[in-house]
Amino acid sequence: MALAGQQQAQNPTSTTSNTTPSAEFVFPKSYHFPPFFSPQPTALTRQAQLKKWSVFIQRYCQHHRIFQIQLIDVLDSPLFHNSTLKKRLSLKDAKAVIDYMVSKDGDERAEWLGPEKSAAWIWWRKPEEWANVIANWVDETGQKGTVLTLYELVQGETTEKQDFYAMDMDVLRKCLGTLVKKGKAQVFGTDDQQGVKFF
Known part of the structure; x- marks a missing residue:
């Protein structure tokens, strides 16, 4: 559209x-x-x-x-x-x-x-490249073990200055899928209320 x-x-x-x-x-x-x-x-x-x-x-x-x-x-x-x-x-x-x-x-x-x-x-950044950006932010801000909604991750006040702020949700899911495969994250919940926990 x-x-x-x-x-x-x-x-x-x-x-x-x-x-x-x-x-x-x-x-x-x-x-x-x-x-x-x-x-x-x-x-x-x-x-x-x-x-x-x-x-x-x-x-x-x-x-x-x-x-x-x-x-x-x-x-x-x-x-x-x-x-x-x-x-x-x-x-x-x-x-x-x-x-x-x-x-x-x-x-x-x-x-x-x-x-x-x-x-x-x-892919001006590939999903795996975005995944690394998000993983670095998790490490730098002490978010391991924290549960965040996907909305909070890309629209929250704590991520306003991050490159992944306002990211397309489907791109975000692809990135998180990369982290899940590496054992660095777990995604749960329904499509409109999904959350993620980082390890």
């Missing part, structure tokens, strides 16, 4: 945080050259192009704290459309970029949300 008005242009997805970016996003130099928006003909230049797109998408999503994109919604956003150049990625080319990000060559920096490939997680 697209967001309305200016917010849609800046945060083109329904899974963003409520935090406001501290500065305007700086687009990479390649974004201002028309060839960036057209698939390059040789394998070597295409690989380099896909890598640049991956880095750009990760940085853009990190700046705006976007965790998930709906491709149909973002095609007209600054992420895939340079209105000054009047150049954009087609849906096919956008899917090719995300396919690259999903692959091992793309360092698995994205994950499709289904076989139809209409939406994807963008």
Whole structure:
């Protein structure tokens, strides 16, 4: 679902945080050259192009704290459309970029949300990387043995200055799943009233 008005242009997805970016996003130099928006003909230049797109998408999503994109919604956003150049990625080319990000060559920096490939997680931090951030916070604040609701973890006063504050709940569950597998956490309760205990 697209967001309305200016917010849609800046945060083109329904899974963003409520935090406001501290500065305007700086687009990479390649974004201002028309060839960036057209698939390059040789394998070597295409690989380099896909890598640049991956880095750009990760940085853009990190700046705006976007965790998930709906491709149909973002095609007209600054992420895939340079209105000054009047150049954009087609849906096919956008899917090719995300396919690259999903692959091992793309360092698995994205994950499709289904076989139809209409939406994807963008891992500017992978779930295991987020899990490490949360685990470090647990250690630093003496939260081991404490039970917190998932809401408290990402919306509580004690986490307001943390990078995981206002995190998408589905991303949080993936991160906590990583900690559960390592024996560092236990998640319990129903979906809307889930809690977590750290070890």
